[in-house]
Amino acid sequence: MTSKFPLALVLASLAASPALAQAPACGGNFAQFLEGVKAEAIASGVSPDVAQAALRTVSVDNKVLSRDRAQGVFRQTFLEFSRRSVSANRMQVGAQKMKQFGEVFARAEAEYGVPAAVITAFWGLETDFGAVQGDFNTMNALATLAHDCRRPELFRPQLLAAIEMVGHGDLDPTGTTGAWAGEVGQVQMLPRDIIDHGVDGDGDGHVNLKTSSPDAILTAAKHINGLGWRAGEPWLAEVSLPEGNFPFEKSGLGQGMTLSDWTALGVSFPNGAPTTQNLPADLLFPQGRNGPAFLAFPNFSIYLEWNQSFIYTVSAAYFATRLAGAKPYDAGNPGDGLGDVAMKQLQQKLVALGHDVGDIDGILGGGTRAAVRAEQLRLGLPADGWPDQDLLNRL
Structure with missing residues (x-):
């Protein structure tokens, strides 16, 4: 941030401007919406020049809205997803990364208590160690989702944080890209979290999670620590x-x-x-x-x-x-689970029995697992929370 303005003067100027006073919190005219965002950024201490530069080229990205409306639900089983995500190649590359950045990981654990294996696993799953970071313009994505009235309470603060990052020189409004929902960098973090937990790991004066692995590793460690990680304990x-x-x-x-x-x-x-x-x-x-x-x-x-x-x-x-050195799990011989239609039928039956399973979405989430466990216990079945056709038939 290059300069700050007295808050009273900023608020007075906003009150005197009909255009800003009418700027919608979400929805409505996009240009007016951006004027409101700009005013809020300036009121928080961002210089007018930075706010203007950050928002000058921003536009609605309809591909972002399409992704948001059509989010795929997580329907893979644990065996399917874990075997695909914890591949031999990821294990090999992960081990190489832990060795390559050994000093950085040692610092991460010394300062934040988070082991290298924990950070590396997130790094691998989120972006294949930085190889796949997303190609959506970050400012456009955040502005689009903040303007859309579905979840403005989540994305407007992230848009404001992105403007603040522009002031720090850590985000290029026209060049920085990432995921469709605004996450940036090798460990896919939102702007507010980057500002709150960003660490300049390579000493260049900036926090760049896209190109600097030391920055990404240490920022992830600080973020995980901030979530309450207990050093020296297993997970x-x-x-x-x-x-x-x-x-x-x-x-x-x-x-x-x-x-x-x-x-x-x-x-x-x-x-x-x-x-x-x-x-x-x-x-x-x-x-x-x-x-x-x-x-x-x-x-x-x-x-x-x-x-x-x-x-x-x-x-x-x-x-x-x-x-961290553990052997592959014993896959055992799990029975077939329920397909999408049958899972929704099960959820409907559970709701009819008085259970709160959340949305009838065909996903075996925490609420559905708890309800399944309760019904298995009531019916004298092993209460492991895993539904099958026999349970559905009994219900």
Whole structure:
């Protein structure tokens, strides 16, 4: 930012301008909308020259709106997605990156407590280590989504943050590109998060997540730390279950179990058990009790902050364990799940029984899993939260 203006003078000038007073918060005339954004940016301390330069060439991108309206839902199973995303090539490149930037990763863990494997897994899944960052103009994407009245409360602050980045010299209004929803760089972060957690890792005076891997690594580490990462603690561990009766109903997030509780029930660890026995630990069956099983620890919640898809988060956390030295999971022999139509039928039946599953969208999300577990328990079935045709028939 090159200069600041007294807030009282700015507000007075806004009140005196009919065009700015009429500028819509979202929707309406796009030029008037941009005038309102510009005024808000100036009121927050951005210089008029920077605000003008940042918004001078901005236009609506209808491809962004198409992507926003047609977001594909996450319908792959855990085995499908994790096998595709945690590929042999990603494992090899990830190991190379951890070695290449060893000093940067060491700094990230020393200053923010986040291990190299955790950062590298996000780096690989988000952009294939920077190879696929998106080709949407970032200012156009954010302005389009902020102007659209579907989620302006999310995207208007991001647009204002992008203008602030222009003032820092960290975003080129005409040249910076990224994802359709405005995420930028090798670890795909939104402008507000970059401003709040950006780290100049290569010492050039700028935070450039697109071209500087040290900047991306350290910024990701600081961001993850800000989400509440607990240094020195695990995030996910594969487990094996004992033969015979097992309290499957205790599986799922937020059940109040600890590592020592699961150990007492006979749960074992193919890759070695964590040492802190009083850690809270949730037993996860991403594809039912006959598929892979994991214990998730408090740090797993950071993955859910990064991305709300259960399958993505378990896969990302699993990828990080592999980069940290864990063996591939035991795939087991999970049964067939439900297709889209059958899953929606199941959700409708669950709602009719009084359960809150969220939208009837055919997605096996957290609400649907909890409802399935409750109905399995009621019907005397192993309550692992994985629905199949037999459960649907019984309901």
